[in-house]
Amino acid sequence: MGQCQLPEKMLNFRGVSTGNRVKIAVIGGGAAGYFAAIHASGPGIQVLLFEKSPKVLSKVKISGGGRCNVTHRPMENSKLVKNYPRGEKFLKKAFAHFSVEDTFTWFESRGVPLKIEEDGRVFPRSNTSQSIVDALQDTADKLGVTAHLSTGIQAIKPVAAGYELLTDKGTFLADRVIIASGGHPSLGAYGFVSTLKHKLIAPIPSLFTFNTPQEPIRELMGISMGDAVVKLEGTKLSYRGPILITHWGISGPAVLKLSAFGAAWLHEQQYTARAIIHWNGALSEQDYANQLQDYALGHPQRKVLSHPLFGVPSRLWEHFCQNVGFAADQRYGELSKKLANKLVQQLFCYTVDMKGKTTFKEEFVTAGGIALEEVNPDTLESLLHPKLYFAGEVLNLDGITGGFNFQAAWTTGYLAGISAKKEDLDS
Ligand SMILES: Cc1cc2nc3c(=O)[nH]c(=O)nc-3n(C[C@H](O)[C@H](O)[C@H](O)COP(=O)(O)OP(=O)(O)OC[C@H]3O[C@@H](n4cnc5c(N)ncnc54)[C@H](O)[C@@H]3O)c2cc1C
Numbered sequence: 001m002g003q004c005q006l007p008e009k010m011l012n013f014r015g016v017s018t019g020n021r022v023k024i025a026v027i028g029g030g031a032a033g034y035f036a037a038i039h040a041s042g043p044g045i046q047v048l049l050f051e052k053s054p055k056v057l058s059k060v061k062i063s064g065g066g067r068c069n070v071t072h073r074p075m076e077n078s079k080l081v082k083n084y085p086r087g088e089k090f091l092k093k094a095f096a097h098f099s100v101e102d103t104f105t106w107f108e109s110r111g112v113p114l115k116i117e118e119d120g121r122v123f124p125r126s127n128t129s130q131s132i133v134d135a136l137q138d139t140a141d142k143l144g145v146t147a148h149l150s151t152g153i154q155a156i157k158p159v160a161a162g163y164e165l166l167t168d169k170g171t172f173l174a175d176r177v178i179i180a181s182g183g184h185p186s187l188g189a190y191g192f193v194s195t196l197k198h199k200l201i202a203p204i205p206s207l208f209t210f211n212t213p214q215e216p217i218r219e220l221m222g223i224s225m226g227d228a229v230v231k232l233e234g235t236k237l238s239y240r241g242p243i244l245i246t247h248w249g250i251s252g253p254a255v256l257k258l259s260a261f262g263a264a265w266l267h268e269q270q271y272t273a274r275a276i277i278h279w280n281g282a283l284s285e286q287d288y289a290n291q292l293q294d295y296a297l298g299h300p301q302r303k304v305l306s307h308p309l310f311g312v313p314s315r316l317w318e319h320f321c322q323n324v325g326f327a328a329d330q331r332y333g334e335l336s337k338k339l340a341n342k343l344v345q346q347l348f349c350y351t352v353d354m355k356g357k358t359t360f361k362e363e364f365v366t367a368g369g370i371a372l373e374e375v376n377p378d379t380l381e382s383l384l385h386p387k388l389y390f391a392g393e394v395l396n397l398d399g400i401t402g403g404f405n406f407q408a409a410w411t412t413g414y415l416a417g418i419s420a421k422k423e424d425l426d427s
Contacts, residue, residue, distance in 0.1 A: 300333020
């Protein structure tokens with residue numbers, strides 16, 4: 001990912017009318033913006049939220065297939081941060097202030113009980129994202145947060161009295177500003193922050209599946225293995241988890257994790273790479289060989305084709321047998337060492353050539369955004385401009401699939417909010 005400075009946007013500030021003065025302005029009505037606005041609010045502290053679209057919390061509403069995967073199972077922060085390909089160190093500090101447990105407490109104390117699913121993902125017990133949307137909106141309403149919809153910020157200008165915000169509905173003057181405008185696939189969309197001269201990391205996609213257009217394995221779409229290891233040849237990147245064969249190529253948590261941690265490298269390679277699949281992560285190469293030998297000794301008359309081993313589904317096993325060149329009546333007892341070895345290679349280092357990617361629609365995020373080294377991880381305040389804060393995906397941080405992205409939005413939103421509010425109480 002490259003770093004760049006945007007050309008300064010042409011400003012056209014039209015003067016601020018007195019009605020347009022505000023203590024705290026929040027830019028963006030997503031998860032991070034709402035959480036920031038809620039925590040910035042307090043008696044006598046007016047918070048105005050600007051959202052360029054006609055609706056707030058749209059991503060929360062559609063997230064997790066309409067169920068909203070709100071966070072991930074509680075774990076030590078040192079383990080939690082390992083799920084963020086970008087932002088690990090930054091979030092370690094931020095999570096010390098607002099953790100997964102705090103997310104549980106916040107939603108459950110507002111009448112939204114949460115449940116942990118087997119794979120660690122956390123959803124509202126109601127199984128609908130509307131519960132999360134309602135909790136956020138009700139709390140913001142009670143606190144008197146005002147949302148200006150269809151009001152996009154075109155530019156921000158630091159001035160002596162705070163920040164002037166140029167919107168399509170006039171100019172506002174804010175004492176403090178929290179930018180929570182989310183991620184964008186192109187640098188141009190960050191134009192409204194150009195006047196701030198913050199370093200921007202060029203956005204690139206994260207969380208995608210691998211297209212393998214020339215691989216016959218695509219004919220086995222729908223087949224999955226619950227505990228595979230997928231590596232990228234030529235790198236040290238290797239991730240373990242379920243894998244799914246799709247009409248386009250390979251998908252599943254192991255592949256998505258690889259796409260997130262390998263996002264920059266894959267982008268450089270223009271999404272042309274070789275993946276190596278080890279289908280049963282619990283077994284070593286030697287385990288396969290030994291267990292194959294034991295099985296052959298115990299069941300010499302059984303046909304290899306019709307007796308799959310190692311938890312491999314029969315269609316995938318037949319595919320392996322075909323690749324090795326087994327005759328239909330090949331028996332285990334007649335397996336030569338050379339053939340057995342070829343079968344082990346199919347199981348342990350099956351290769352597929354990736355050419356292109358497909359967006360993972362369930363939860364896609366953008367890597368890139370405001371460079372973290374110019375933001376204080378304990379307060380989310382800009383190190384270049386006092387009383388300016390960032391929260392959520394606008395920052396160069398992103399998590400893998402599983403609720404980690406919302407957790408980052410809650411944590412950074414909370415910190416930006418309380419820091420902006422503290423500033424007010426202190427002054
Ligand atoms: C389909 C889908 C499903 C997902 N599911 C999950 C999930 O289940 N769990 C999970 O952890 N993550 C999920 N994610 C990722 C998660 O939604 C994001 O990481 C999260 O929403 C980021 O929150 P945010 O507030 O930073 O940004 P956003 O939610 O993108 O909100 C930013 C807001 O700012 C507004 N805005 C932008 N520019 C301006 C401007 N100039 N002026 C005014 N307003 C502006 C935008 O319109 C937007 O409403 C999913 C993502 C997608 C796309």
